[in-house]
Amino acid sequence: MSADHTAKTPWHHVTAEQVFRELRTTALGLTDREAEDRRTRYGRNELRESGKRSWISIFGKQFGSLLVIVLFVAAIISQLSGNTIDTYIILSVIFLNACIGFTQEWRAEKAVASLKTSLALWAKVLRNGKKETLLSRELVPGDIIFLEEGDQVPADARLIETRNVRTIEAALTGESLSTGKDTLPLPAETILPERKNMVYKGTFLASGYAVGVVTATGMNTAIGNIAGTLQSIRTSRTNFQKKTDILGKQMALLSVTSAVCLFVIMYFFRDTNLSDVFITAIAILVAAIPEGLPAVLSIVLAIGIRRMSKRKVIVREFTATETLGAVTTIITDKTGTLTQNSLTVQKIGIPGEEDIHVTGEGWFPAGNFVRNGHVLDVNRLPALQQFLQIAGWCNNAEVYHDTEKNTYKLMGDPTEGALLVLARKGGVFTGGTEKLDDTPFDSARKRRATLVEKNGKKQLFVIGAPEQILEKSTRALTNKGVIDMDTEHRQFISRKIEHWSDHAMRIVALAYRDEPGDLLKINKNTESLTFAGIAGMTDPPRPGAKSSVARCRQAGIRVIMATGDHINTALAIARTTGILETSPKGENTALTETQLSALDEREFEKAVLNINVFARLTPQMKLRIANTLQQKGELIAMTGDGVNDAPALKKADVGIAMGIMGTDVARDAAKIILADDNFSTIVNAIEEGRIVFNNARNTSFYLVTTNLAEIATLISALAIGMPLPLTATQILWLNLITDGTEDMALASEKGHGDLLREKPVNPKENILNKSILPFLFINAALMAVVTLLVFNHYLPEGLSKARTTAFAVMSFYQFYNVFNMRALKLSVFSIGMFSNKYINAALVFSIIVLLCLIEVPFLRKLFGFQQLSFYEFIFFGLISSSVLWIGELYKYLRYNKKLRLWKFSRH
Numbered sequence: 001m002s003a004d005h006t007a008k009t010p011w012h013h014v015t016a017e018q019v020f021r022e023l024r025t026t027a028l029g030l031t032d033r034e035a036e037d038r039r040t041r042y043g044r045n046e047l048r049e050s051g052k053r054s055w056i057s058i059f060g061k062q063f064g065s066l067l068v069i070v071l072f073v074a075a076i077i078s079q080l081s082g083n084t085i086d087t088y089i090i091l092s093v094i095f096l097n098a099c100i101g102f103t104q105e106w107r108a109e110k111a112v113a114s115l116k117t118s119l120a121l122w123a124k125v126l127r128n129g130k131k132e133t134l135l136s137r138e139l140v141p142g143d144i145i146f147l148e149e150g151d152q153v154p155a156d157a158r159l160i161e162t163r164n165v166r167t168i169e170a171a172l173t174g175e176s177l178s179t180g181k182d183t184l185p186l187p188a189e190t191i192l193p194e195r196k197n198m199v200y201k202g203t204f205l206a207s208g209y210a211v212g213v214v215t216a217t218g219m220n221t222a223i224g225n226i227a228g229t230l231q232s233i234r235t236s237r238t239n240f241q242k243k244t245d246i247l248g249k250q251m252a253l254l255s256v257t258s259a260v261c262l263f264v265i266m267y268f269f270r271d272t273n274l275s276d277v278f279i280t281a282i283a284i285l286v287a288a289i290p291e292g293l294p295a296v297l298s299i300v301l302a303i304g305i306r307r308m309s310k311r312k313v314i315v316r317e318f319t320a321t322e323t324l325g326a327v328t329t330i331i332t333d334k335t336g337t338l339t340q341n342s343l344t345v346q347k348i349g350i351p352g353e354e355d356i357h358v359t360g361e362g363w364f365p366a367g368n369f370v371r372n373g374h375v376l377d378v379n380r381l382p383a384l385q386q387f388l389q390i391a392g393w394c395n396n397a398e399v400y401h402d403t404e405k406n407t408y409k410l411m412g413d414p415t416e417g418a419l420l421v422l423a424r425k426g427g428v429f430t431g432g433t434e435k436l437d438d439t440p441f442d443s444a445r446k447r448r449a450t451l452v453e454k455n456g457k458k459q460l461f462v463i464g465a466p467e468q469i470l471e472k473s474t475r476a477l478t479n480k481g482v483i484d485m486d487t488e489h490r491q492f493i494s495r496k497i498e499h500w501s502d503h504a505m506r507i508v509a510l511a512y513r514d515e516p517g518d519l520l521k522i523n524k525n526t527e528s529l530t531f532a533g534i535a536g537m538t539d540p541p542r543p544g545a546k547s548s549v550a551r552c553r554q555a556g557i558r559v560i561m562a563t564g565d566h567i568n569t570a571l572a573i574a575r576t577t578g579i580l581e582t583s584p585k586g587e588n589t590a591l592t593e594t595q596l597s598a599l600d601e602r603e604f605e606k607a608v609l610n611i612n613v614f615a616r617l618t619p620q621m622k623l624r625i626a627n628t629l630q631q632k633g634e635l636i637a638m639t640g641d642g643v644n645d646a647p648a649l650k651k652a653d654v655g656i657a658m659g660i661m662g663t664d665v666a667r668d669a670a671k672i673i674l675a676d677d678n679f680s681t682i683v684n685a686i687e688e689g690r691i692v693f694n695n696a697r698n699t700s701f702y703l704v705t706t707n708l709a710e711i712a713t714l715i716s717a718l719a720i721g722m723p724l725p726l727t728a729t730q731i732l733w734l735n736l737i738t739d740g741t742e743d744m745a746l747a748s749e750k751g752h753g754d755l756l757r758e759k760p761v762n763p764k765e766n767i768l769n770k771s772i773l774p775f776l777f778i779n780a781a782l783m784a785v786v787t788l789l790v791f792n793h794y795l796p797e798g799l800s801k802a803r804t805t806a807f808a809v810m811s812f813y814q815f816y817n818v819f820n821m822r823a824l825k826l827s828v829f830s831i832g833m834f835s836n837k838y839i840n841a842a843l844v845f846s847i848i849v850l851l852c853l854i855e856v857p858f859l860r861k862l863f864g865f866q867q868l869s870f871y872e873f874i875f876f877g878l879i880s881s882s883v884l885w886i887g888e889l890y891k892y893l894r895y896n897k898k899l900r901l902w903k904f905s906r907h
Helices: 003-007 014-023 032-043 053-062 066-080 084-115 224-230 241-271 274-288 293-310 322-328 380-392 414-426 465-474 487-501 545-554 569-577 593-597 601-610 619-631 643-651 664-669 679-718 728-746 770-797 799-821 839-855 855-863 870-880 882-895
Strands: 122-127 128-136 144-148 156-168 204-216 311-316 330-333 344-349 356-358 370-371 399-402 407-411 432-442 448-455 457-464 473-478 482-486 505-514 529-538 556-562 613-615 637-642 654-658 673-675
Touching: 014 156, 014 204, 032 370, 053 084, 066 084, 156 432, 204 432, 204 482, 241 679, 274 414, 293 311, 293 322, 293 679, 293 728, 311 654, 311 679, 322 654, 322 679, 344 380, 344 414, 344 487, 356 619, 380 414, 380 457, 380 473, 380 505, 380 529, 407 505, 414 505, 414 529, 465 473, 465 487, 465 505, 465 529, 482 799, 487 505, 487 529, 529 569, 545 556, 545 569, 545 679, 556 619, 569 613, 593 619, 601 619, 619 637, 619 643, 637 643, 637 679, 643 664, 654 664, 679 728, 679 770, 679 799, 728 799, 728 839, 728 855, 770 799, 770 870, 770 882, 799 839, 799 870, 799 882, 839 855, 870 882
Parallel strands: 330 556, 330 637, 473 529, 556 613, 637 654, 654 673
Antiparallel strands: 122 128, 122 144, 144 204, 156 204, 311 673, 344 356, 344 529, 356 370, 399 407, 432 448, 448 457, 457 505, 473 482, 505 529
């Protein structure tokens, strides 16, 4: 018997006797020796953590950027030319960049690990003919396991004995309601969600008692198969990684082009020997490459991650921070993501009465009973009191207060939990009643019953499918007393049931019957009931879900619901949350997997591009939908919490898992985790992602402006016969220290304006694009021209003095230019010139450092500078402010809505 054999056998199709025979086990279970042999063959009952990354792999990944490779090349060239100090400085920058990225991703890995269950899962198993409790990882195929209400299923198993068993399989199938189970063989083609004689690893027993034979463990389970598919899904480079690769190519091209221009000028026009040409080329290469850019981009991402963590977002993939800002489509699960994963009774229908609306959501036992806008006094409505008594006592669920997390949690069946919370809201379920006997929900009879005694009077409480209860009822309870159930009342109740069902409510009926005083056990006869009413319940949307969907639409982001739940339920939640808007009559507003599978490729593509609600989906179909949208150029964020969401989470550009309700498999597949499971947090994260992109672009633009100005200054000086205005060491200092200090402060800039009113950042929009080139060239040209004029003016006083003045002017230009870069469209005065305290501090620090370089003898000698007078410093500071005023004028002319003199496209 091989692992492949157990995996391929349709266990739901065979009888219990065949299960024993195929798995070579008996009703007495396995012996310890047999179990050990099988554990050697099949391995432990554990899922491989494919998403877990070692610290070495995380650190090594930081060196994969094309920008970093360009810096490595620059370091090698510097070393070959004998500039050892420059080499060490560049290598230090590369290492700093790697450390920043590693620190953020390693912290995220530790945060994810802390979210995983810390307690080991135990299982009740029959070994050596005796019932034992073992760690679930010790289970093997052929073990006999016992399951009771509230237990988590430790492995896939074929049921051989059941007593009113219902399971919750939302984590695997997406179905929010409990599923009845039995032991009867099923057709071989029965799909997984409908295999009533099987239970699956990771699901829960909501009620009843079961005995099963383990058929699969570890990676061979249904959950394991999904986890295994994740390893075959190839993830592409993130959007941000692609953009930084393009930026690296742009910088490399600029460097090579500059070096070629310099070679042509010096060798052919100025007849300079090759050794001098080579030395000067090194200066150009250093000038052309923004050595501090990788580190600054990492800092931009790190700051974004820190801000997101304060808003309950854990970022596992460092570069996914920026990718969020470019997301165009969110594919979200329903259960537990848009909804609370907690059934809530919202309506009560008492015979002959108008509907009663119930306030409050989830398991929190507080709310009001409202009719026509008026809060009802339950104590004055005897029919409602009896209804709530039935809801509270005909029940085996338990709702308790988790004091540590200050939340209410359910143990048991969600439907029974919703009725228990309803009774507590009414305040009538306060004791004084004794439960004598109870029969859990019977899937064949479609009802459950409880025998109670109160004040010496015995009654049978019954809850079940409304059609069944209505058929068995001969009378009805109203607030005026008990009446006969005539045809008119039956039709009235039937129409109400149909109307509520159309609104995707789960409906149960409640009834009772007076019993003889000597009755101690429930008999199977449930005829002649008194109909007490119906309860309509839904899994309510999360608070803020509707407003978050509206914000997504405002931000140009499409929201798609992809769920394993019933189509009517999906449609109801889609309408409530605003995902589904009014559509022309006759148009499909939602499709199931069966309907999607019947479409040809062209029709499927059209459906995915136009329909926003998909129901009854398998993991494979979710993956296909995500693939189709990505092929059409959409940037996908996929949210979910169940194992069934994991493949699409990994394939998506940004996989977003739930931290509280999410499974380990889903969290390992995701790049981002929501610590509070709140859909609204996604929108906040997207807003932060847009801020990150803006800051990445602004900081890159700031550095590139300096590099372009330096290149223009050097090449222009050589072209007109001047010596080099700056040495390689001076340029490196400008790039790393002067620019680096300001740029790191610029990375902390907060968002300006309402970024969620703008369309998503185009996934193809580069960090440096055509729309910002005019601003770049204007600033760079101004810096180069003024620097050359000052250099030429002081050249008669000596080359050292002239280079000192050029260095000072270029430094002051960067001090002013950082204010330009805080917002590329808005005036710095409109956002507050000194509102960024980090830039203010960096500016003071940079001015002090500049003074030290020129005034401290040791440093002055090291860099080849000469002293400047106080008035010269003031003069250079004043003329360098021109870049700020020119920048303000440019923004006014280009982006002022009342003055469109220039027809640039807005970016």
